[in-house]
Amino acid sequence: TAAVERINAAVRAGVPENTLPEVYPSAADLYQRELTSLQQQSPDGSLSHPELLVAVEMLSSVVLINRALDVGDRNSMWRQLASAVTGLSNVEDEYAQRYAQRQTLVCHYDYLTWNDIQACVDQVNLTIQEEHERIVAIGQINEALDGGDPQNTLEALLHSAAKLTDVDPSVAQHYYDKLLEARREKAHETEDPSAVLWLDEIQNAVLMSNKDTQEALQFSQAIQAINRAVDSGEAPKTLAALRSPGAGLYGVTPECVQNYQDDLAKIKQDKTQDGDNGSDWMKHWVKGGHNYYYNLKTGEGSWTEPADFLQNNTQLNKEDIQSVVSGVTTTYNREQLWLANESLIAKLQAGCRGYLVRKGLKERKDFLKSQDPAITTIQAHFRGYKQRKVYIKRKEYLNDHSEDAVKVRSPPTVRVINDVVKIQAFIRANKARDDYKTLINADDPPMAVVRKFVHLLDHSDQDFQEELDLMRLREEVVTNIRSNQQLENDLNLMDIKIGLLVKNKITLQEVVSHSNKLTKKNKGELSNLMMMNKQRGGLKALSKEKRLKLEAYQYLFYLLQTNPTYLAKLIFQMPQNKSTKFMDSVIFTLYNYASNQREEYLLLKLFKTALQEEIKSKVDQIQEIVTGNPTVIKMVVSFNRGARGQNALRQILAPVVKEIMDDKTLNIKTDPVDIYKSWVNQMETQTGEASKLPYEVTPEQAMSHEEVRTRLEASIKNMRTVTDKFLSAIIVSVDKIPYGMRFTSKVLKDTLHEKFPDATEDELLKIVGNLLYYRYMNPAIVAPDAFDIIDLSAGGQLTTDQRRNLGSIAKMLQHAASNKMFLGDNAHLNPINEYLSSSYQKFRRFFLAACDVPSLEDKFNVDQYSDLVTLQKPVIYISIGEVINTHTLLLDHQDAIASEHNDPIHELLEDLGEVPTIESLIGQYRRYAIVPHRSVRIGGREADPRSVPWGIFTPAPQQHMTPPLFSPFQEVEYQRAMQRRAIRDAKTPEKMKQAKPVVDDSLTLQGKKDKIRSNLQRLAELGKVHPENRYQDLINDIAKDIRNQRRYRQRRKAELVKLQQTNAALNSKTAFYNVQIDYYNQYIKTCMDNLASNKGNKQVSQKYTAARLHEKGVLIEIEDLQTNQFKNVIFEISPSEAVGVFDVKAKFMGVHLETLQLEYQDLLQLQYEGVAVMKLFDRATINVNLLIFLLNKKFYGK
Structure with a gap:
């Protein structure tokens, strides 16, 4: 009694927490609300113990029903619903599923009370009763039609249980006629004389009659x-x-x-x-x-x-x-x-008249052509007559003046002179070749020989034009690389967005917005980057302060370029994620993506230094190169698979990859279970009939089938054949591999051998193979479309079979390159192990040959004069953000990268001071062309070893330098030489002009001689030259300068060709990206058009009787329904608003029963998982493979 009083008091106080027992605290509000209602209904305002006990039990059962609905547990919900404790009336067992559906809909809006649940039960019972009454009314309508009385048919149509709309008694006769016609048509279509009309068919007949x-x-x-x-x-x-x-x-x-x-x-x-x-x-x-x-x-x-x-x-x-x-x-x-058609008749008449005129003209021309021999004969006779007449007159004239004729004949010396000229030319050419060989090969070339070739130090118009072309191409290549990288990233993002669009994860408007941005960026990217020399303000402003700042940065970046130790140490001072970003942006920009030989030499020198530093400081076990992800190795591979090395991979792999892709019959599968499942799915999909084989098997069970063993043997045979083609293409392509990859392999092998002297050659070569094959070539084989190995049309892609074939081949080559056998779970591939062992020996010879490369200096012909013979200063294209980022990193780590305090980089960083702000550097544009200074500053001027005024040596042949310096010379001839030089300098572009020479051109010839004699005397005092050998040391340096200039011209021509090829390839790639953009735009336009059309025209739904689906094998059975009743069950399949989602409706004799949503992706997942059958509406058993076959055929046109 005390407990009851406490509960009644808690109810009156309105405190939910004190009302309920500790069983279901989360439903305190429900207990409070319902018990309050019961308390108010009680005559004395309180609940007795039995009433309270019953009420709490019922409410607890209601709580359990709500919980079951929340988690989707229909079994628990039905147990509580049918429980006597719940106290619900009129609950029927056969209506359990309908109760659950109704309560689930109501539960979406609020927490269900006992009254809500009872109302749901009553509503479902009422709905089912109405459905049964409607089915009876439809039967009465069909019986009235059999009776042949239109009036009885009208009464059946007007029956309230049928719930037909718009029935007009005045149209009774026409209703009868139309219903009879509809039933005859249905009987004819279904070939069932006893066919009856269903609800929707009757309603349609009524509406059509009206x-x-x-x-x-x-x-x-x-x-x-x-x-x-x-x-x-x-x-x-x-x-x-x-x-x-x-x-x-x-x-x-x-x-x-x-x-x-x-x-x-x-x-x-x-x-x-x-x-x-x-x-x-x-x-x-x-x-x-x-x-x-x-x-x-x-x-x-x-x-x-x-x-x-x-x-x-x-x-x-x-x-x-x-x-x-x-x-x-x-x-x-x-x-x-x-x-x-009056005008056409006139045209027809005109055409006829024209034809007649042309016919007459043609006949006349044919006649004249047939007379060509006669005409030619007449003309020949006439010309002969005229010529003979002239000849006779000339002969008579000569006979009349015979005494005045003088016999003239050519002297024999005329023929001799021609021979003399040829001999002299041969001698001069032979002498020139000998002099050139002397200049190239002699240790001390004479002054006379050097004088003949000193003009090669002058720069012709062709030199200037080639330099301009070289600068323009370098700029275009760097710009195109950056533009293509950005464009590729945007296209990848666009591809992801379209993929998300298909999966309905984003809206079409987002894709269109990104497409517009992509197109606009593609149009403006190149033109913006090509205007880098037109900045106003910022770092290139015309002020002394900005100029000094710019020059300081120029010296800094030149030092970073030419001394790789700084950057090599800086890379390992940063975290892995930051160093990767730093390398991708700053380092490749600093070396202009190795767009010429100088910058490629310097970049490879950096790779060498950084790799040696990384192995020395971070590698403790030799296998860490394979199992880890070394920073330098990743950078080298990324660079050599880029624009410069892409052509090499394409030349090596494209022919065999294309051959594999073109072979549509090639199908490589090495997993017995995959082969088994593919075989079963293929049988069911092709025949449209269910397979009697199990869907889940072990590898041993799969291998027990003869078809699986046959397919596996064929796959292994095909895999060995195509793998051998790839191996042959790789091992003969040593010379095609980029020099940078081969040189890095050599450095890697030598450095590892130096640190691990006990390592065998096989171990070292496996590390080299990991770099050359696994990291460099393997990704290009697995995904040739991603590395531009093959050409695909816009929107084209590799099929699943093609990717699987290439992946299997790459796996085989990887095992062969590392001499790894198939063991354990892959025991069924043991027959391949012998082939892998023999293939490794071929790979081993290939790796040894790849490491056999010349040194950097020999390959690029670099010495201390290389930077001094170039016409223009080296240029890098770098953004303001990258300049500031580099400056910041150098300041943060300057003690680590340069431990000595007198290191030049400390002085440069001190001159630059603190890191400037973006506003102080940026100006109008965000990217600058920075020209790193290559000369050494001496007393505020720049010294150039080619500043000797060679004009004083050119007019007369000399054997050494002393005679022209210590003998008089014609001033007039010298002034002419100076005028020619002034004209040439006027044509030189400003950015290509050399530093001001040591000897002023305004001096007279004698003044320059005096100046040079003074300088020679100073050099002699310093021991740089020696008067006793007539300054041969200086002549040797000048000869070396001439040779370097020749080599530079040769390299420049080769570089021009290489840059043109690279630029053409980049332009081709840009064009391909543009085609992709056009394809994506067309795709988006199609999506928009389809979206607009779909709003008005929806795809037609498909209706099937259960009997028809049973015949197709799609429907296996329906619980509690005989097969002869399948003809009265209709399944209507229609596409919903969401892509890949279908609404499936079930009807019995036209009365709608249930609706569910079926997702196509779920069916494919079930098929992939090997699930053969599934349930629809908890009653219909469906074959998954045949249902997919039906959907593909009706909705996707497959």
Whole structure:
């Protein structure tokens, strides 16, 4: 009693936490609300112990029902629903699923109470009762049709249980006729004489009958209106009546209105001659073959023939009216046709006359051509006659002046002179070749030889043009690389967005927005990057402070370029993620992506230094190179698989990859279970019949089938054949591999051998193989489309079979390169191990050959004069952000990268000071062309070893330097030489001009000689040159400068060709990306068009009876339903608004029962997992493979 009192007090206090027991605290509000309601209904305002006990038990059961609905546990929900504790009435076992569906819908909105649950039960019972009554009413309608009485049929249609709409008693006869027609058509289509009409078919017949009635009435009224208009004699009224939509006439032309009026009036007049029978009724034959009776006086009609019916004999019917309209219109159209073709007739006549004239001209030309021999003979005779006449006159003239004729003959020396010229040319050429060989090979070339070739130090117009072309191409290559990288990233993002669009994860508007941004960026990217020399303000502003800042950065970046130790140490001072970003952006930019030989040499030198530093400081075990991800190795591979090394991979792999892709019959599968499942799915998909084999098997069970073993043997044989093709293509391509990859392999092998002297050569070569094959070539084989190995059309992609084939080949080559055998789970591949062992020996020889490369200096022909013979200063293209980032990193780690305090980089960083802000450097554009200084500053000026005024040595041959310096010379000839130099300098572009020479060009010839003698004396005092050997040391340096200039010109020509090829390849890649952009835009446009069209035109749904699906094998069974009743069950499949989602509706005799959503991706996942059957509506058992086959055929056209 005390407990009851406490509960009643807690209820009155309105505290939910004190009301409930500790069983279900989360439902405290429910207990409080329901118990409060019961308490208020109690006469004394309190609940007794039995009442409270029963109420709490019922409410606890309600809580459990709500929990079961929340988690989707229908079994628990049904147990509580049917439990006597819950206290629900009228709960039927067979309606359990309907109860759950109804309560789930209600539960979405609020927490269910006991009254809500009881209401759901009552509503479901009522709905099912109505469905049963409707099925009985449909049966009564079919029975009334069998009775043949339209009135009984009308009464059945009006029955309230049928719930048919728009039933009009006045159309009873037409309802009866239409329903009989519908049942006959259904019996014919289904080939079932006992077929009955279902609910939707009956409702459609009623609606169609009402529509027929309305159209028949409108038609009758339109015919009556035409008769009245003809009687009035007014042609405009007749035309308006004829063009009435209700009349259904065709071919009415406004220009023939008067003829219509006259002909119709004449026909009507002929009808009245026999007299008017005075009838008010007209019978019209309407579509569908039915007669409609229309009263002319009342304007009403009926489908039933009136008593004592008599057809009015003076009214025009539709046949009379249409006959007149067609005849008049045909006559009018024929007249208009002749009028419209008058010009064509004139053209035809003109063509005939022209043909006759041309025929006569051709006959005349043929006649003249046939007379060509005679004409030629006549002309030849006439020319001969004229020539003989001239000859006779000349001969007579000479005979008359014989005494004045002088015999002249050529002296023999004329022929000799030509031979002498040839001999002299040969001697001069031979002498020039000997002098050139002396210049190239001699240790101390004489002054006379050097003088002959000193002009090679001068720069011709061709040199300047080639340098300009080289600078332009370098800039374009770097710009195109950056532009293509950005464009590729945007295209990848676009591809992801379109993929998400297909999966309905984002909206179409987001994809269109990104596409517009991509197109706009693609159009403006290149032009913006090509305007880097037009900045205003910022680092290139015309002020002394900015100029000094720019020069300081130029010296800094030149030092970083030429001394790789700084960057090599800096890379390992940063975390892995930051160093990767730093390498990708700053380092490749600093070396212009190795766009010329100088920068490629410096970049490879950096790779070498960094790799040695990484192995020295970070590698403790030799296998860490393979198992880890070394920073430098990753950077080298990324660089050599980029624009510069892409052509090499394409040349090596493209032919064999294309051959594999073109072989449509190639299918490599090495997993027995995959082969087994593919075999089973193929059988079911092709035959459309269920397989009797199990879907889940072990590898041993799969291998027990002869078909699986046969397919596996064929796959292994094919895999060995195609792998051998790849191996052959790789091992003969040593010379095609980029020098950078081979040089890095050599450095890697030598450095590892130095640190691990006990390692065998096989161990070292496996590390080299990991770099050359696994890291460099393997990804390009697995995904050739991603590395531009093959050409694919926009939107094209590799098939799943092609990717699997290439992946299997790459796996085989990887095992062969590392001498790894197939063991354990791959024991069924043991026959391949012998092939792998022999392939490793081929790979081993390939790796040894790849490491056999010349040194950097020998490959690129680099020495201390290389930077001094170039025409223009080296240029790098770097963004302001990258400049600031590099400056910051150098300041943060300067002690680590340069431990000595007198290191030049400390002085440069001190000159630059603190890191500037972006605003102080950026100016108008975000990217600058920075020219790193290559010269050494001496007393505020730049010294150049080529500043000797060679004009003083050129006029006369000398054997050494002393005579021209210590002998008089013609001032006039020297001034001419200076004028030629001034003209040449005027043509030199500003950015290519050399530093100011040590000897001022404004001095006289004698002044320059004095200046040079003074400088030579100073060099002699320093021991740099020696007067006793007549300054041969300086001549040797000048000869070396000439040789370096020659080598530079050769490298420049080769570099021009290489840059042109690279630029062409980049432009081709850009064009391919543009095609992809066009394809994506077209795809998006198609999506937009489809979206617009789908709003108005939805895809047609497909309806199947259960019997038809059972015949196809899609439907296996329906619980509690006999097979002979399948014909009355309809499954309607229709695509929903979401892509890949179908709405499936179930009907029995036309009465809608249930609806569920079926996702196509879920079916494919079930098929992939090997699930053969599934349940629909918890009652229908479906074959998954055959259902996918049906959906593909009906909705995807596969």
